[in-house]
Amino acid sequence: MGLGTIVGLYFYVKPDLPSVETLRDVRLQTPMQVYTKDGKxxxxFGEQRRIPVTYEELPQYLIDxxxxxxxARFYDHFGVDPIGVLRALSVVLSTGEMREGASTITMQVARNFFLTRDKVLIRKIKEAFIALHIEQLLSKEEILTLYMNKPGxxxxxxGVAAAAEVYYGRTLxxxxxxxxxxxxxxxxxxxxLNPISNPERAKQRRRIVLRRMLDTGAITQEEYETAYNAPVTASYHVAEIEVSAPYLAEMVRQEMVNRYGEEVAYNSGFKVYTTVTAEQQEAAERALRENLHxxxxxxxxxxAVMKLWGYSPAEVQSLKxxxxxxxxxxxxxxxxxxxxWDTQSIRDHLQRQPRFGRLIAAVVLAVHEQSADVMLRSGEKVxxxxxxxxxxxxxxxxDRQGRPPQxxxxxxxxxxxxWVRDxxxxLRLAQLPGPSSAVVGLNPTDGAVQTIVGGYSFNVSxxxxxxxxxxxxxxTIKPFIYASALDNGFTLSTLVNDAPITQWNPGAYSAWRPRNSPEVYDGPLRLRxxxxxxxxxxxxxxIRSLGVDTVADYLLRFGFSENDITRSEALSLGSASFTPMEMARAxxxxxxxxxxxxxxFIEYIEDNExxxxxxxxxxxxxxxxxxxxKRVAEGQVTEEELTEEQQQAYATPLAPRVxxxxxxxxxxxxxxxxxxGGGSWAHDTGWNGTAWRAQALRKRYMSGKTGTTNDVKDAWFAGMMRGSTTVFWVGYDNLENRLGRVTLNSNLGRERQAIVGSDAGGTTALPAWxxxxxxxxxxxxxxxxxxxxxxxxxRIDQETGQLSQRTDYSSMFEYFIQGTEPTEFTEDEQQAPLIFEDVNDPLFKQ
Known part of the structure; x- marks a missing residue:
């Protein structure tokens, strides 16, 4: 009768039994991880933190x-333990309740992968039959490995490896x-039995585990006593982030979701390797933050952020x-x-404060003549x-600062x-910076992102x-305008009149007067x-000489969008709006x-294997x-005649030449x-470029362009060399705010405050670069x-831009596209053209 009952039950539940063949190719939900190019x-990302491990990676103590x-009889039964079943049955008969499930590890694997946890008889029957199938299909080691990796x-x-990381911050x-x-x-x-939420219950459960290990001979009496008396040391550990790049991580997350969908992206164990390196990313973030400070x-x-004590009753009421x-x-x-406040109350308050960048929350305990005692989040007093x-x-x-404190x-x-910062x-008194900033660094050879930071702190915004x-x-728009000029007949030695311009707008009954910054005019200047x-x-x-449309169309070559380009003469002053990424690309x-x-920004992606x-x-x-x-296309050489290195170059996909x-x-x-800069300082003809602060790097073959907008609302610097193009931007998110100007703080002097006056690209963005x-x-x-x-x-004369036979400070070598170099020599008595103020004056002299 019993055998017939079992056979009958089997055929009754057989249609509902899943195929356990899937366990041979099981894909455990594993979070997506994002790495730097050098593996940091x-x-x-993912709902479940899981680190799959093999049987060989499981410590023997954990297995025992x-x-x-x-x-305990895992290696002796065939998926269902008859002794356990009889024990559970006796409990049911004696109490009328199903207090013991008689589940083996194999049956738990069956439930974890295929069934629910509902305590109903039919589920237990299905669990038993699935377990029998599993035992026929998989080895005991494979079953145990699945069991160790699956449960929450x-x-x-x-899984056990993720639990080790979460509770102890270490590997198994x-x-x-x-x-x-x-x-x-x-x-x-x-x-x-959670050691964080319920440490005492976790300790009691641990002692039960240890006692059973001792009873089965898995550990010695000495090992048992040492572990029995050990304190509970668990605490919550997040994933060990090695490099701070949250803006890049979010870019990767969005790209992966777009590519694979949320479910697959988050739970398939992808490892995404980006194009940035840890060193460059950390340096960029550090530079951006220090520059803002x-x-x-x-x-x-x-x-201060807020006041914690010293309130009157009325002030407390207003707080409420x-x-x-x-x-x-x-x-x-x-x-x-x-x-x-007492020490514990201060610590509790500081622990609740958000983290922004490298800022450290602190509370002032006492103020002295020229120092102050503070308590940090850690409870340390400094x-x-x-x-x-x-x-x-x-x-x-x-634009204004108060009197320096004494x-x-x-x-x-x-x-x-x-806030304080290191x-x-x-430690130094600090505050959350008012303006924002961003940086993008690209490899100009292939467009790989070398670094990207989208703001001071991802927690702020x-x-x-x-x-x-x-x-x-x-x-920063000017290099593109000058490129258009050079492509349309101008040279770097062409003279253009640096003189004021006034243009009457009859419709607005006002005049447009573009101004230099600073408002100094030097007459005819070479384009360089x-x-x-x-x-x-x-x-x-x-732009007047070339035509607005000519320049605007030329800008489109650099990847800018037509919608972002203003087709007016204001384009010459940078009225167009682009992102730092677009500027770095251009x-x-x-x-x-x-x-x-x-x-x-994604170099390659690996799956969980x-x-x-x-x-x-x-x-x-x-x-x-x-x-x-080009040589192959023109028939100068055939593919077969190329060397192996040349064949690789021939097969390289080229970016479009613009x-x-x-x-x-x-x-x-x-x-x-x-x-x-240029000229001769010894002969009073020397001049600095707007990016002269970059001379501190002592590298001759760097190039760069500063940028400042009207009312100093945006400050830019774009720096270039053969191996990198990096753009820094600084400005307020609120367009109503401007970066302003500063006076010298007499407490600091020029030694500690190098920048005084109006903020600009050269003073506010360039130092970060x-x-x-x-x-x-x-x-x-x-x-x-x-x-x-x-x-x-x-060799040209620096004043006139014409050819010169002199070899002194008044001349220099200039580069030209062949056929555009000057043809006339300067004369000693020749004078530079006059400075014209009328808009119809002769603008150029070549």
């Missing part, structure tokens, strides 16, 4: 612990016997009505009735010296919550300014000097010899490849003058740009 973890408590063990950890092979026993105890009830400190201190303080903080304020506070003159508005109590008061090992913020570009010194009126005269055309590359499922296929800016492909190599070279070389390059310069090619065919040089 950036981020992890699980078997001792979950299924609390705090979003799935690094855990002690006590810690392994704790994890083994979680299989019964992860929520109730430098700006913020120049402009003054805006005060205003809702400006969270309920926990308000409750503590009321409990202390205006008196200083003293801020005067050198950490003396910068904090009051912020009045964007005593610490002019800056801080006991009970204030403030500067070269010393997830808005990725590097990719999404279209901001007016100001004078005009672009290096960023002369606004020269750009206006160029400037890369000059850096790579005239090709428009496509930016990309390490198989490569995607690799980027960029197009390249390759002069040698272009030359070889300007000639000659034009790219001339603009890149002209922008070197933005850094190094210099700081970044100091850290990463050895990674890049800073050799001279190759001299293209069709480029020649001639």
């Amino acid at each position: 973890l950036i981020s992890q 612990a699980v078997l001792s408590t979950e299924d 063990l609390g705090h979003r950890s799935f 092979d690094e855990l002690t016997l006590a810690e392994l026993a704790t994890i083994a105890g979680l299989f019964q009830a992860p929520s109730a 430098d700006y913020d400190e120049r402009h003054g201190y805006r005060g 009505v205003g809702g400006a303080i969270d309920q926990a903080t308000l409750a503590t304020i009321q409990a202390h009735q205006g008196q200083p 003293t801020l010296p005067w050198e950490a506070l003396d910068w904090a003159r009051p912020f009045l508005d964007h 005593r610490a109590n002019e800056v801080l008061a006991a009970g204030e919550q403030i 500067v070269e090992g010393e 997830q808005y990725n300014r590097a990719m999404q913020a279209k901001r007016q570009v100001g004078s 000097e005009a672009i290096a010194r960023s002369k606004n009126v020269v750009s206006v005269r160029l 400037f890369s055309v000059f850096a790579n010899g005239g090709f428009l590359v496509d930016p990309y 390490g198989n490569e499922v995607y690799r980027a296929e960029p197009v390249y800016a390759c002069l040698e490849c272009e030359a070889i492909q 300007i000639s190599q000659q034009i790219a070279f001339l603009i890149s070389d002209a922008l070197r003058s933005s850094i190094w 210099v700081r970044y390059m100091r850290d990463v310069l050895p990674n890049f090619d800073t050799s001279p740009y190759p001299l293209p065919e069709g480029i020649t040089s001639a």
Whole structure:
């Protein structure tokens, strides 16, 4: 009868039994991980934290612990344990309740993969039959491995390896016997026996596990006693992020979801390797943040985050009505009735504060003559010296700062919550910067993103300014206008009149007066000097000569969108709005010899078994490849005649050429003058370019262009060399705010405050690029740009731009496209043209 019953039950449930063949090719849900190019973890995405391990990677102590408590006869039964079944049946008969499930590890695997946890008889029957099938299909080791990797063990950890990371921050092979026993105890009830949520119950369960291990001979008496008395050391550990790049991680997440869908992207165990390196990404983030802090400190201190004690009853009442303080903080304020808080209350408050960048939350405990005692989030008490506070003159508005403080109590008061930051090992008073910033670095050869930061802190704002913020570009538009001029008959020695312009607009009954910044006019200037010194009126005269449509159409070559280009003379002053990424791509055309590359940030993707499922296929800016492909196309050589190296170059996919190599070279070389200037300082003819601060890097073959918009709302710097194009932008998210100007803080002097006056691209964005390059310069090619065919040089007179036979300070060598060099020599008595103010004056002299 019993045998007949079993057979009958089998045929009854057979239609509902799943195919266990799927267990041979099981795909456990594993989170997506994002890495730098050099293998450092950036981020992890997915609902379940799981780290699949093989049987060989399971510690023997863990195996013994699980078997001792979950299924001591695992290696003896055939999937269903008859002894366990009889024991469970006797409990049912004696109590009338199903208190024991008699489930073996194999049956639990069947339930975990194919069934629900409902305590009903039919589920148990199905579980038993599936277990029998599993035992026929898989080895005991394979079954145990599935069991160890599948179940949820609390705090979003799935599988024993993830539990080790979550609870102890270490791998399985690094855990002690006590810690392994704790994890083994979680299989019964992860929520109730959690060592973080319920440490005492977890300890009791651990002792049961250890006792059973001792009874089965898996551990010695000494090992048992040591582990039995060990303290509970579990605490919550997030994934060990090695490199901070949250904006890049979010870009990857969006791309992967678009490519595979959420379910597959998050749970398939993809490993995504980006194009950035840890060193360059960290250097860029550090440079961006330090630059914003430098700006913020120049402009003054805006005060503490909040006051924690010292309130009157009326002030407390207004806090309750205003809702400006969270309920926990308000409750503590009321409990202390205006008196200083105790240490634990301060620590609890600081632990609740958000994390922004490298800022550290602190509370002022006491203020002395020229120092202050503060408590940090960690509970540590430190003293801020005067050198950490003396910068904090009051912020009045964007253009004005208050009187520099003389005593610490002019800056801080006991009970204030403030921010501090670590500067070269010393803590310093800080504040969350007012403006925002972004940086994009590209490899101009193939468009690979070398670094990208979309703001000061992802916790402050997830808005990725590097990719999404279209901001007016100001004078960084000028290299593209000058490239158009060089492509239409102008040369770097062409003289253009740097003189004021006034144009009456009868419709508006007003005059348009574009101005230089600073408002200095020098008369006729060579184009090289005009672009290096960023002369606004020269750009206006160029666009008038060329025509607005000619220049606008030329800008489209650099990948800019038609919708973002204003077809008016204001285009010459940078009225167009582009993102930092678009600017980096466009400037890369000059850096790579005239090709428009496509930016990309994912190098390759691996599945959970390490198989490569995607690799980027960029197009390249390759002069040698272009030359070889041209020779084959013109019939100068056949493919068969190419060497192996030449064949690789011939097969290289080329980016489209958008300007000639000659034009790219001339603009890149002209922008070197933005850094190094020209003339002779010894003979009072020397001049600086707007990017002269980059001279600190002492590299001759760097190029760059600063940019500042009207009312100083945006500051830019684009820096180039053969191996990198990097663009920094600084500005307020709120377009009503401007970057402003600063006066000298007498507490600091010129030694500690190098920048005074109006903010601009050269003072507000360029210093970030210099700081970044100091850290990463050895990674890049800073050799001279190759001299293209069709480029020649001639000695010219620096004042007139004509040929010169002099070899003194008054002359220099200039580059020209062959056939455009001057044909006349300057005469000693020749004078420079007059400065004209009328808009109909002769604008140019060649």
